[in-house]
Amino acid sequence: MTTLVDSKEVSKFNHIARSYWDPQGPMRAIHQINPLRIDFVESYCPLQNAKALDVGCGGGLATEAMAVRGSLVAGIDASPEMLKTAKLHARESGLKVTYSQSHAEAFAKTHACEFDVVTCFEMIEHVPDPMQTLRALCQLVRPGGWLVISTINRTLKAYLGAVLMAEYVLNWVPKGTHDYARFIKPSEIAAGLRPEGLNVESIEGVVYQPLYQQFTRSTSKIDINYQLAARKPE
Secondary structure: OOOOHHHHHHHHHOOOOHOOOOOOOOOOOHHHHHHHHHHEEEEEEOOOOOOEEEEOOOOOOHHHHHHOOOOOOEEEOOOOOHOOOOOOHHHHOOOOOOEOOOOOHHHHHHHHOEEEEEEEEOOOOHOOOOOHHHHHHHHHHEEEEEEEEEEOOOOHHHHHHHHHHHHHOOOOOOOOOOOOOOOOHHHHHHHHHHOOOOEEEEEEEEEEEOOOOOEEEOOOOOEEEEEEEEEEEO
């Protein structure tokens, strides 16, 4: 039976939990990208009063952002240290977010077809069996609801940008965060969604602009970071 959670990956994120909310810390690139992620979600699923689930929520960056926009949001993660960080920050922020230590496969057994929108940001490249996780994510979405995933494309440019530059030159994320062999092409995600009945509606890239030192959304450049929105039919 396939292991559903990679203990080495969980340990990796346990170690950076304390600095998760530091916008200049090891997760600073995620802090910069997060508003683009949430804008992308809301361009397909209005978040006000939406029932949302953030899978692989980490310390709660995207989870809180959806709560601020009016979602009834829950977050799940396999890292106990990340969840401690998430719960504390939500309490300090005065936001109502429900957090649980779990993973998609387990959560889908008791919460199938329950959510208007399910998000999975920068997580699916860290699990042992991405296609099995993808099936569980699909099961969590209600008919007519949305699944939004962001991850890293498996290209030479992604290796140079997301591994060598981000980890070893710019120090945007801790060294060893990413494994190129685990990167996933958009076509592979789409192929995994089809048997579950979900249709890809949009794929966008997230591109770093060195002149302005910020990230922007792109409808054409998806060869490093990309985000994908898929809908489950009514």
